[in-house]
Amino acid sequence: DIWQAPPPRVDPRLLRRFVSSNYATIDCGRGCPFNCSFCTIINVQGRRMRYRSPECVLRAIRERYREHGISVYFFTDDNFARNPVWEAIFDGLIALREQEGIPLEFVMQVDVAAVRIPRFLEKAARAGCSTVFIGMESLNPGNLKQAGKTQNRVEDYADMVAAWRQAGVRTHVGYIIGFPDDTEESVRDDVRRLIEDIRPDQASFFMMTPLPGSRDHQRLVQDGAWLDPDYNNYDSCHACLRHPHMSSEAWQRSYEEAWHRFYSIENMKAILSRAHPKHYWDLFKNLFWYRHSIVNEGAHPMLTGIFRLKDRTSRRPSLPQESRLEHMLRRARELRRYMAGVLRLLLEMEEVWLATRPRSEAEKRVLEELARMRVSLQHRLRSRDLQAAYWRVKSCLPSIEVPSRVQLLWQKLALWQVSALCQTRRDLAKYWLRLRWRLRHGRLEALLRLDQIAWNALREFRLAASFLLTLATRGF
Numbered sequence: 104d105i106w107q108a109p110p111p112r113v114d115p116r117l118l119r120r121f122v123s124s125n126y127a128t129i130d131c132g133r134g135c136p137f138n139c140s141f142c143t144i145i146n147v148q149g150r151r152m153r154y155r156s157p158e159c160v161l162r163a164i165r166e167r168y169r170e171h172g173i174s175v176y177f178f179t180d181d182n183f184a185r186n187p188v189w190e191a192i193f194d195g196l197i198a199l200r201e202q203e204g205i206p207l208e209f210v211m212q213v214d215v216a217a218v219r220i221p222r223f224l225e226k227a228a229r230a231g232c233s234t235v236f237i238g239m240e241s242l243n244p245g246n247l248k249q250a251g252k253t254q255n256r257v258e259d260y261a262d263m264v265a266a267w268r269q270a271g272v273r274t275h276v277g278y279i280i281g282f283p284d285d286t287e288e289s290v291r292d293d294v295r296r297l298i299e300d301i302r303p304d305q306a307s308f309f310m311m312t313p314l315p316g317s318r319d320h321q322r323l324v325q326d327g328a329w330l331d332p333d334y335n336n337y338d339s340c341h342a343c344l345r346h347p348h349m350s351s352e353a354w355q356r357s358y359e360e361a362w363h364r365f366y367s368i369e370n371m372k373a374i375l376s377r378a379h380p381k382h383y384w385d386l387f388k389n390l391f392w393y394r395h396s397i398v399n400e401g402a403h404p405m406l407t408g409i410f411r412l413k414d415r416t417s418r419r420p421s422l423p424q425e426s427r428l429e430h431m432l433r434r435a436r437e438l439r440r441y442m443a444g445v446l447r448l449l450l451e452m453e454e455v456w457l458a459t460r461p462r463s464e465a466e467k468r469v470l471e472e473l474a475r476m477r478v479s480l481q482h483r484l485r486s487r488d489l490q491a492a493y494w495r496v497k498s499c500l501p502s503i504e505v506p507s508r509v510q511l512l513w514q515k516l517a518l519w520q521v522s523a524l525c526q527t528r529r530d531l532a533k534y535w536l537r538l539r540w541r542l543r544h545g546r547l548e549a550l551l552r553l554d555q556i557a558w559n560a561l562r563e564f565r566l567a568a569s570f571l572l573t574l575a576t577r578g579f
Contacts, residue, residue, distance in 0.1 A: 184217035246282035281311030399444035
């Protein structure tokens with residue numbers, strides 16, 4: 104019974120190790136009433152819900168804000184929607200936000216059916232829920248049936264995600280690859296449907312893992328199936344059993360491909376384009392972090408961060424102890440690859456930002472008008488063309504101000520600001536690739552066009568400076 108059990112105390116020394124010092128966790132309840140075969144929570148915490156009193160939870164949140172400035176939480180409940188006192192907690196959080204002015208935000212884990220609970224979605228949004236983590240697990244009804252996840256109905260997924268988005272809450276879904284009915288082709292098709300039809304804001308992929316304590320593990324042991332003897336591999340990122348339809352290599356390939364496809368440049372653009380403006384930068388940061396982990400670290404984002412600290416003596420006992428010189432040389436090589444990867448990532452995310460950054464209604468209208476004008480124009484857009492686009496939009500939006508040619512020139516030359524009408528850096532990327540190709544093929548006369556090199560270098564600097572400045576001031 105944890106009804107009156109106080110949550111753990113907050114240690115200020117640990118807060119300083121978080122990316123944000125106003126971030127903490129709290130468990131409002133424990134357990135889950137469902138019976139998924141791959142889950143260990145029902146054995147560790149039970150299927151009967153145990154929960155703290157709303158007064159206990161609200162008192163802890165209020166005190167932590169006053170003493171430590173904590174205002175952002177991850178509710179660690181495995182399924183907050185099945186906490187019997189969820190509504191009283193939400194009502195209390197709403198009062199803390201709207202009456203006491205505490206700027207609370209939180210992330211919680213819920214099941215797919217939570218949107219059907221009366222008042223749950225609306226009160227979650229008012230209480231400060233910014234993101235819900237949802238155990239979607241699979242788009243194959245056969246997989247869900249075998250796993251005992253009968254509460255999930257695939258036909259409801261798209262409407263469920265849309266309902267959370269309509270309420271202003273981001274969706275982050277968990278997806279398992281490696282159910283018995285999965286094949287390399289079916290996984291590829293399911294990930295396509297996840298991206299194009301379901302359209303969650305984020306997804307975390309896991310390889311089916313028979314965790315000790317789960318029904319899956321118990322069944323496999325009883326059947327005498329082969330299981331990986333190294334428990335270090337039971338991290339949901341490695342194949343720990345033999346799959347009936349995929350080799351270990353094909354299974355791993357399907358898993359890694361799912362990550363790369365979901366966090367591709369084009370899908371990140373689509374995700375941010377439909378995001379609510381108030382969530383744009385939080386979502387942008389998460390996409391940045393996830394793509395970095397995938398392409399630069401080659402690891403699940405929940406296992407790594409932006410920069411990994413590797414102490415020489417903190418190694419698994421089965422690995423040899425490195426000398427100081429060996430460790431320094433290995434880390435130097437890793438850091439060189441890391442910095443090159445980060446630079447590529449920054450350029451990719453700069454492209455995503457240019458295409459998706461929040462724009463006013465007037466700016467969107469001008470961009471649409473410019474797109475129409477480009478079809479008929481036989482030359483590159485000039486200042487007078489841009490002014491003409493503004494005048495055409497002004498006929499529909501009389502309040503819009505038409506910039507003078509001097510203002511347009513200033514926007515073109517300002518070092519720290521890029522016009523909101525700039526949507527891509529592809530032309531710059533093509534220029535540098537073309538210049539590199541010419542130099543590699545001995546066409547050194549390309550270096551004589553110093554005016555072109557200087558102009559494009561200036562454009563590159565302006566884009567990078569504007570992106571990094573915006574990311575620093577709004578993203579963090």
